[in-house]
Structures are given as structure tokens and as C-alpha cells.
Amino acid sequence: MTYLVVDDSKLARLSLIKSLKTHVGDDENIHQASNGLEAVSLMENKKADIVFLDLTMPEMDGYEALPKLLEINNKAKVIVVSADVQTKAKERVISLGAQLHMQKPINADKMQEILEII
Amino acid sequence: MYSLTEDEKDVLQELMNVAYGNATAVVADMLDAFASLSIPNIQVLPTHELLATFESMKAESYFFSTQAFSGEFNGESAFFINDISAQNLAKHLELETADDLDDAILELTNVLTSSLTTKLSQELDTEVSFSLPSITKVPLQDIQEVETFQNYSQVIVIDTDLNFEDQKINGKIFILTKDASIQWLKNKLNTILELLL
Amino acid sequence: MAQEQTQHNLRTLTVDEKIVANIDNGILVLDDSLCIHHYNKWLELHTGKKEKDLLTLKISDVFANINTKTLTRKIKTALRIQTPTFYTANTSKYLIPIKLNQIKNAKFEYMQQDVSIIPFDLEKSLVALIITDQTNMAQTNALLHSHIEEIKELNQELIKERDTIDKKxxxxxxxxxxxxxxxxxxxxxxxxxxxxxxxxxxxxxxxxxxxxxxxxxxxxxxxxxxxxxxxxxxxxxxxxxxxxxxxxxxxxxxxxxxxxxxxxxxxxITNAKILAKTQEKMLASSRSAAMGEMIAMIAHQWRQPLSLINTVIATMKVKRELNLLTKEITDNSYEKIQNTVKYLSETIDDFRDYFKPNKEISRVELNTLFEKSIFFIKSEMDVHSIKYSLKASESVEIETYKNELLQTIINIMKNSIDAFEESDEREKKICVTLERLSTHVSIEIVDNAGGIKKDIITKVFEPYFSTKSKNGTGLGLYMSQTIITEHLLGSITLTSENNQTKVLIELPYKIRSQK
Missing domain, CATH: 3.30.450.20 (PAS domain)
Structure with a gap:
């Protein structure tokens, strides 16, 4: 499996990856991007299977990046991980093709929940 | 003189993001509207620079409300909303009197402060309590005289825009914490950092 | 852990309810549809309503002033964010109407309230409303506010005042x-x-x-x-x-x-200074004018005695040619000349005495003063055949600067004499009347030299005003007025009627030295 973690906060990425590794082990292919643009170019190279995508980011935000990522790899599963918990925000990302919308931060328990669902 | 390292800032920013996301969701429900979120801006400033920041908002007449929060993490939040936004808020909530509008702004302040700081405290593993918010309609040129700020020598300023595009309501919220709290916060942030790295 | 739990339960059951009953706050438990679940003793006492009558009623039905929408919003928000929401007395005045019957907070009809809406039971959607009496605070705030306004107004006035002072x-x-x-x-x-x-x-x-x-x-x-x-x-x-x-x-x-x-x-005081300097100049110029007049007067006085000496000498010359000059005639002539020369010399002394300004106040008998004045101008009056008369019921004495007064009187009479030059009046007269009044003396000088035209009578006391075509400095009456009013502390008025001009001088009986 190839994972792509997209967040402008380095620590948010580290924290998510830490939770992820407690479930999938250290050997997995985990890539990081700090904004939408980087995520799209990484997607073209690495064709990630599972994407953790933040919404509020500089350069290109999650809403813009989401359809582009799916365009490159329509089999990818995108989990939006955001602080934005407005009902309308959730509805919007689901309609854009995300599998899930989860509230930040993602701890090990939440990660398990996510992995079970997908 | 305190300052925050890049990593400390990053953690705080992330925590603030989460807290602010929560707060916005509540306000969005309250107003039945959708807010666009922006990245919070975090700075450690001497008070006079903060006042200078407020000074730069002079152009528009702002409503200005504050609310104190106490606990291990304590301080004050200051919420600014400009005249037009306040009028739009009144229209949106179908308010009739100026007192109703003041009340609504106080409620907005309270909701923002409470959700922000509650969530932030949860993440920081502590508890806060809140005092009654107070509203002041000060012309900003007099803001130096707003006594509350005189008590701070240095403040952590976390400012975020509250932006309801469709309703044309936007405001700015500042979370101000002073000396002792800054040290406490730094320690907490480092604990979190150590757990991550 | 178990022990702690027990203690906690114990406390809730006994102590808390007692506190809730006796605390100096209103405590009201509502659900999110505003139905009343608890109404504490404080509220019972202040509103005169009993909890048993209110349970399950909607608070907004009990108190019609409550805005259902706002309260519902605040309750739902509190439940949603799990932290309190508030009403503040400052903006919302009060939630539960409680009439005040106090004198000290007379500004408010109803108790001003802060209300905290605390999430109480999330499952049942219950909140507790804690109501605090803030009337005192509101009263203080209102007072403070009005004082601040007052201070602001005072400050404004002060700034204005300072501005005026700065400008004036x-x-x-x-x-x-x-x-x-x-x-x-x-x-x-x-x-x-x-x-x-x-x-x-x-x-x-x-x-x-x-x-x-x-x-x-x-x-x-x-x-x-x-x-x-x-x-x-x-x-x-x-x-x-x-x-x-x-x-x-x-x-x-x-x-x-x-x-x-x-x-x-x-x-x-620049203007006053300049005026004083101008007056000094005028005084000087009027002095030199007076000097000229004095010389003219002396000339008049001397004409007759000089011609007398001339005649005596001429007679002696003729007698000697005819060898008729006896010792007796010679002695007689010498004596005549001597007497006349003595008279000339006395005249000079008189003029000198009377025309230098007085430094001291002295007693002046006005009848004598007029005799003296007439002495100086008699010869001129004779030239124009002017008759002079003085009416005085009794001796009039005052204390004043003698020479100043004399000069003024001569000045006024000279004006009359000058006026007669252009008059064809047959019976030329200058009449002086002296009168003692209770507070002052009055001197009236009347001539019948034709009077003064109405259009110029108001200007006669202005400096440099003159009706005379030549030799007039225009300072005569101006200086007379200055002397009378400023030095002699009296007054001078001039009126003209029919053919006559009347100058009325009023003087105090006594003045104090100004120097």
C-alpha cells in the first residue's frame, strides 16, 4: 500500500504518521506533502492508494486538490482530515469524492476506526 | 522576553486550527451559515505592538468585545467586528434593537472564546472557566485607554478571521495570554512535541 | 475511588440543595423548549410565584417579556458547546422582571441581571440559569457614565476656554x-x-x-x-x-x-503710550503758541507806555532846542520815564509769573484771577471796544493750580476777542458770572460775537480744529479742555445760542496734588 499525507503542518503530518504506523507497520510507503500542489505532483509519481488530506492549506487547499487527486488515480481512497467540522464542509468533501471526513487530530484509536471503515 | 520556536508555533497553530474549526462549526450552526476557514496567525508581541495592530484597524468603526478565561491557561479574548458586519449580523439574525445586536455580538464572542479555549484546553489537557463577556464600543483611537490591555506586558496573539462570505460577516478574534501563561503554554507545547518526535 | 464516589453523592444530596435554596442568586432549570424544571427559593421570594405552580410551564409564558428565540438560541448553544452562555445586565438589562422598591437604586425600575446559562444535563437537554443581581453595579456604571460625560463636557469647555485665553x-x-x-x-x-x-x-x-x-x-x-x-x-x-x-x-x-x-x-499699552506722547507734543506746541500770544499781549501792553516814553523824550528834545528845558521839566520827565520803565518791567514779571506752569496747588480768589486776566488782555479788548463785566455775588475761593486756570481763562477770552474781529456787533460784550454751588463753583463766560454754527460746535474740542484762517494752532480749546478735565478735575462745555457763545467751566472747591 502507498500512503500520502497532505497537511501544511509538519507536526500534524508527524502525528498522523505516528498513528498510522501503530497499525500498518514501519515498512509501508508513506509520502508527505505540505500543500495541494505538492500532493498532486506526488500523486502523479507515486499513485498513492490512500490519501489523508487536510483542507486549510496555502498554495492549493484541500477542496481544490481533492478532485485533481482523484482524476490522477480514481481508485485512491481519500480521507479528509480537517479541523473544519461544519456540516456543510463535510457534505462538500463527500460530494467531491472523499471516502471519509474526520476531525483532527487523528490519534491511534481514530486511525483504527478509519482503517476499519475503508 | 518569551518567544516561540518554529515547532512550538506549528503545534500551537495546529491546535488552534482544530479549536477554531470547532468554534466555527458552532457559530455556523448558530447562524445557520457556512464559514470559510483561514490559517490562524500566531505571534508573541509586546503589548504596544498589539496596540499598533489594533491601531491599523482604525479605518472602520469596530465593535469590540472581550472575555476573560481562567485556569492554568488563562487570558483574554478580544473580538472585533466592523460596523457593516455587525449590521449584516443583525439583519441575518432578524434583530430589532441595538441592545439585541450587542447581545448577539457578546454571544458570538462567548461562543468563539468558549469553543476555542475549551477545545484548546482539552488538547492541552487542562480546564478553563469563563467570565461574562463585556462589550465596548470604543473608537479605536482610544484603545490605549482600554484598561484591560495595560495588564499585559507581552502577549501571545492568535488572530483568526471569522468569515461568512455569503452573509458578509467577518470579524477578527485575538486570544491574548500573558507572561505566566506563556511559560505554561510553552511547557505544554514541548510535552506534545516530545510525544510526537 | 469508591469512597470518593460516596462522598460526592453525600455532598450532592444534602449540602447543594440547601445552598441552592439559600443562595443569593436566582437559579432556574430549563430544558431546550424553555419548560421550567426548577425554580429556587430566591426566585420564589423575588417574583412572588411558587415553584409548584410553575413546573412544566414555559418560562416565556410566565414572563411575557422574554424573547423566546434568543433564549432558545442561548440554551442550545450552551448545550452544544458545553460551556456557559450569558446575558449581561449591561446590554440585556434583565431576564426575569423583578420590580425594585429601593430608594438607592432609583434609576432602575427592574433589577438588572447577569445570567449565566450553564449546561446541566446533556441527555435531558437541561440548563441551569444562574441569575445575579447587578443593579448596584449598573447604577454605579450609569453614574460613572454620566460623570464621564460631565467630565468630557467640562474638558471641552476647558479646551474652549484655553483657546479663548490663548487668542485673547x-x-x-x-x-x-x-x-x-x-x-x-x-x-x-x-x-x-x-x-x-x-x-x-x-x-x-x-x-x-x-x-x-x-x-x-x-x-x-x-x-x-x-x-x-x-x-x-x-x-x-x-x-x-x-x-x-x-x-x-x-x-x-x-x-x-x-x-x-x-x-x-x-x-x-502701546496705543496709550503713543497717545500720551502725542499729547505731550500738543502741549509743547500749544505752549509755544501761548508764548507767541503772550508776546503779542506784552506788545499790546507796552505800546502805550512805550509811546508815553517816546512822547516824553520828544517833548524834552523840543524844549531843549528852544532852550526851554528847565531842571524841573527834566526831573519831571525822568521821573515819568522811570515810572513807565518800572511799569514795563512789572508787566514782564507778571507775564512770567503767570505763564509758567504751577507745581503747587494754591488758594485762588476767582475775582482777583479775573482782574489779572483782564490786565493781560485789557489793551486788546480796548482796541476792539469790548466791554467787560464780572458778576459775582461774593468772593469765590478755590484750591487749584492757579496759572493753569488763568491761562485757560485767557485762552477762552482771547477766543472771544478773536471772534469779535469778524463781528459787526455795536455793543461788544464779554460777561463773566461766578457762582458758588454746593459741590462746585461755576464760571460762565458769555460773549455776543456771533455764536458758533451748529455743524461745527461738536468739533470745537477736537485737536487741530480751528475756525481762524491764520495764526490758529487749533489747539486752544482742546488744550483748555485737557487742562480743565485732567489737571483741574473739572468740566468744560460750550453752547451757542442766538448771537452768543457760552463757555461753562465747573471746578471742584479743592483738588489733591497729582504729582
Whole structure:
């Protein structure tokens, strides 16, 4: 499996990856991007299977990046991980093709929940 | 003189993001509207620079409300909303009197402060309590005289825009914490950092 | 852990309810549809309603003033964010209407309330409303607010007042080193300087133009004493205009009584000074005019005695040619000449005595004074065949400056004589009447030389006004008025009727020396 973690906060990425590794082990292919643009170019190279995508980011935000990522790899599963918990925000990302919308931060328990669902 | 390292800032920013996301969701429900979120801006400033920041908002007449929060993490939040936004808020909530509008702004302040700081405290593993918010309609040129700020020598300023595009309501919220709290916060942030790295 | 739980339960069951019943706050439990679940004793007492009658009722049905929408929103928000929401007395006044019957907080009809809405039971959607009486605080706030408004108004007035003072009053502030620390715009306008040019300058240096070293020392000495002191100053404006100031130096103290400098209040006396100087000039010129007139008078007086001497000498010459000059005739002639010369010399003395200004006040008998006046102008009156009469019921004596009065009277009578030159009146008369009145004496001088035209009668006392084509300085009546009013402290009026001109002089019985 190839994972792509997209967040402008380095620590948010580290924290998510830490939770992820407690479930999938250290050997997995985990890539990081700090904004939408980087995520799209990484997607073209690495064709990630599972994407953790933040919404509020500089350069290109999650809403813009989401359809582009799916365009490159329509089999990818995108989990939006955001602080934005407005009902309308959730509805919007689901309609854009995300599998899930989860509230930040993602701890090990939440990660398990996510992995079970997908 | 305190300052925050890049990593400390990053953690705080992330925590603030989460807290602010929560707060916005509540306000969005309250107003039945959708807010666009922006990245919070975090700075450690001497008070006079903060006042200078407020000074730069002079152009528009702002409503200005504050609310104190106490606990291990304590301080004050200051919420600014400009005249037009306040009028739009009144229209949106179908308010009739100026007192109703003041009340609504106080409620907005309270909701923002409470959700922000509650969530932030949860993440920081502590508890806060809140005092009654107070509203002041000060012309900003007099803001130096707003006594509350005189008590701070240095403040952590976390400012975020509250932006309801469709309703044309936007405001700015500042979370101000002073000396002792800054040290406490730094320690907490480092604990979190150590757990991550 | 179990023990703690027990203790916690124990406390809830006994202590809390008692507190809730007795606390000095209203406690109200509502659900999110505003139905009442608890109504504490405080609320019962203040509203006169019983909890048992209210349970399950909607609070907004019990109190019609409550805005259902706002309260519902606040309750739902509190439940949603799990932290309190609030009403503040400041903006919302009150939630539960409780009439006040107090005198001390008379401003408010209803109790002003802060209300905290605390999430109480999330499952049942219950919140507790804690109601706090904030009337005292609101009253204090209102008072404070009105005082602040008052202070603001006072401040405004003060600023206005300061502005007026700055624009109207001439003043300079000095610090203790005598450097200029402030200067009013009124004074700057006179001096034609900008404020910035003068601030910080040494007062004595700036004022050096026309301030003598002795005056400087005098002022410095006075400043040391810290007592208000008056000086007359002379200063040049930027463009070189001379300014005269009557200045008062006052030490300035701060609120704690420590001296912080000086204030110099100035009065611009330049105009008065210039007027005084003009008057001096006029006086001088009227003196020289009077001198001319005196010489003319002397000439008149001397004409007859001189011609007498001439005649005596001519007679002696003829007698000697005819050898008829006897010793007796010679002696007789010498004696005549001697007497006449003596008379001439006395005349000069008289003129000199009477035409130098008096320094001292003396007793003056007015009848005698008029005799003297007539003596000086008799010959001129004779030339024009003017009859003179004096009416006085009794002797009139006053204490005044004798010569000043004499000169004035001669001046007025000379005016009458001059007026007769252009008159064809057959019976030319100058009548003087002296009268003793209770508070003053009156001197009336009336001539029948044709009177003065109405259109010019108001101008006769103006300086440089003259009806005479030649020899008139135009200062005669102006100077007469100045002398009468300013030196002799009396009054002079001039009226004209029919053919006559009447000058009325009123004088006090006694004046004090002004020097």
C-alpha cells in the first residue's frame, strides 16, 4: 500500500504518521506533502492508494486538490482530515469524492476506526 | 522576553486550527451559515505592538468585545467586528434593537472564546472557566485607554478571521495570554512535541 | 475511588440543595423548549410565584417579556458547546422582571441581571440559569457614565476656554531657568513670531532689544521673591515696531505647590503710550503758541507806555532846542520815564509769573484771577471796544493750580476777542458770572460775537480744529479742555445760542496734588 499525507503542518503530518504506523507497520510507503500542489505532483509519481488530506492549506487547499487527486488515480481512497467540522464542509468533501471526513487530530484509536471503515 | 520556536508555533497553530474549526462549526450552526476557514496567525508581541495592530484597524468603526478565561491557561479574548458586519449580523439574525445586536455580538464572542479555549484546553489537557463577556464600543483611537490591555506586558496573539462570505460577516478574534501563561503554554507545547518526535 | 464516589453523592444530596435554596442568586432549570424544571427559593421570594405552580410551564409564558428565540438560541448553544452562555445586565438589562422598591437604586425600575446559562444535563437537554443581581453595579456604571460625560463636557469647555485665553490674553510662560516654555497666540501675533521660534529661548536674551540692564536686574530680583510684580516693558516686534507692555510677573506653581516657573501677563499699552506722547507734543506746541500770544499781549501792553516814553523824550528834545528845558521839566520827565520803565518791567514779571506752569496747588480768589486776566488782555479788548463785566455775588475761593486756570481763562477770552474781529456787533460784550454751588463753583463766560454754527460746535474740542484762517494752532480749546478735565478735575462745555457763545467751566472747591 502507498500512503500520502497532505497537511501544511509538519507536526500534524508527524502525528498522523505516528498513528498510522501503530497499525500498518514501519515498512509501508508513506509520502508527505505540505500543500495541494505538492500532493498532486506526488500523486502523479507515486499513485498513492490512500490519501489523508487536510483542507486549510496555502498554495492549493484541500477542496481544490481533492478532485485533481482523484482524476490522477480514481481508485485512491481519500480521507479528509480537517479541523473544519461544519456540516456543510463535510457534505462538500463527500460530494467531491472523499471516502471519509474526520476531525483532527487523528490519534491511534481514530486511525483504527478509519482503517476499519475503508 | 518569551518567544516561540518554529515547532512550538506549528503545534500551537495546529491546535488552534482544530479549536477554531470547532468554534466555527458552532457559530455556523448558530447562524445557520457556512464559514470559510483561514490559517490562524500566531505571534508573541509586546503589548504596544498589539496596540499598533489594533491601531491599523482604525479605518472602520469596530465593535469590540472581550472575555476573560481562567485556569492554568488563562487570558483574554478580544473580538472585533466592523460596523457593516455587525449590521449584516443583525439583519441575518432578524434583530430589532441595538441592545439585541450587542447581545448577539457578546454571544458570538462567548461562543468563539468558549469553543476555542475549551477545545484548546482539552488538547492541552487542562480546564478553563469563563467570565461574562463585556462589550465596548470604543473608537479605536482610544484603545490605549482600554484598561484591560495595560495588564499585559507581552502577549501571545492568535488572530483568526471569522468569515461568512455569503452573509458578509467577518470579524477578527485575538486570544491574548500573558507572561505566566506563556511559560505554561510553552511547557505544554514541548510535552506534545516530545510525544510526537 | 469508591469512597470518593460516596462522598460526592453525600455532598450532592444534602449540602447543594440547601445552598441552592439559600443562595443569593436566582437559579432556574430549563430544558431546550424553555419548560421550567426548577425554580429556587430566591426566585420564589423575588417574583412572588411558587415553584409548584410553575413546573412544566414555559418560562416565556410566565414572563411575557422574554424573547423566546434568543433564549432558545442561548440554551442550545450552551448545550452544544458545553460551556456557559450569558446575558449581561449591561446590554440585556434583565431576564426575569423583578420590580425594585429601593430608594438607592432609583434609576432602575427592574433589577438588572447577569445570567449565566450553564449546561446541566446533556441527555435531558437541561440548563441551569444562574441569575445575579447587578443593579448596584449598573447604577454605579450609569453614574460613572454620566460623570464621564460631565467630565468630557467640562474638558471641552476647558479646551474652549484655553483657546479663548490663548487668542485673547497676552502671556508668556517661563520655566525656572527663565526659558520661554509657552507663549499665547495673541502675543505671538503682536510680536510677529512663530511659537517654535521662541520656545526654549532665554527670556532676557530674546527681550534684550530694549530692556536696560537695570530693568533686567530688577526683574530677576523680583522673580526671586516669587511675588506678583509689575513692570513696564518695551519690546520690538519682528518687523521693528515698538511695543509697550504693562507686565505682571507671577510665579507659577503645580498642583503640589512646587514652583515650576513664571507667567508673565502683559497688557498692550502701546496705543496709550503713543497717545500720551502725542499729547505731550500738543502741549509743547500749544505752549509755544501761548508764548507767541503772550508776546503779542506784552506788545499790546507796552505800546502805550512805550509811546508815553517816546512822547516824553520828544517833548524834552523840543524844549531843549528852544532852550526851554528847565531842571524841573527834566526831573519831571525822568521821573515819568522811570515810572513807565518800572511799569514795563512789572508787566514782564507778571507775564512770567503767570505763564509758567504751577507745581503747587494754591488758594485762588476767582475775582482777583479775573482782574489779572483782564490786565493781560485789557489793551486788546480796548482796541476792539469790548466791554467787560464780572458778576459775582461774593468772593469765590478755590484750591487749584492757579496759572493753569488763568491761562485757560485767557485762552477762552482771547477766543472771544478773536471772534469779535469778524463781528459787526455795536455793543461788544464779554460777561463773566461766578457762582458758588454746593459741590462746585461755576464760571460762565458769555460773549455776543456771533455764536458758533451748529455743524461745527461738536468739533470745537477736537485737536487741530480751528475756525481762524491764520495764526490758529487749533489747539486752544482742546488744550483748555485737557487742562480743565485732567489737571483741574473739572468740566468744560460750550453752547451757542442766538448771537452768543457760552463757555461753562465747573471746578471742584479743592483738588489733591497729582504729582
Amino acid at each position: 490674553i497676552l502671556y508668556i510662560r517661563l520655566n525656572l531657568q527663565a526659558e520661554i516654555s509657552d507663549i499665547s497666540h495673541a502675543l505671538l501675533n503682536l510680536l510677529e513670531y512663530e511659537k517654535e521660534e521662541l520656545l526654549g529661548l532665554d527670556f532676557f536674551n530674546f527681550e534684550r532689544h530694549l530692556m536696560s540692564a537695570t530693568l533686567k536686574e530688577k526683574i530677576k530680583e523680583a522673580l526671586k521673591k516669587k511675588e506678583p510684580t509689575n513692570f513696564e516693558e518695551r519690546t520690538l516686534s519682528l518687523s521693528g515696531e515698538v511695543l509697550y507692555f504693562q507686565s505682571t510677573f507671577v510665579a507659577e506653581f503645580n498642583a503640589k505647590g512646587v514652583q515650576i516657573g513664571f507667567i508673565i501677563f502683559r497688557e498692550n
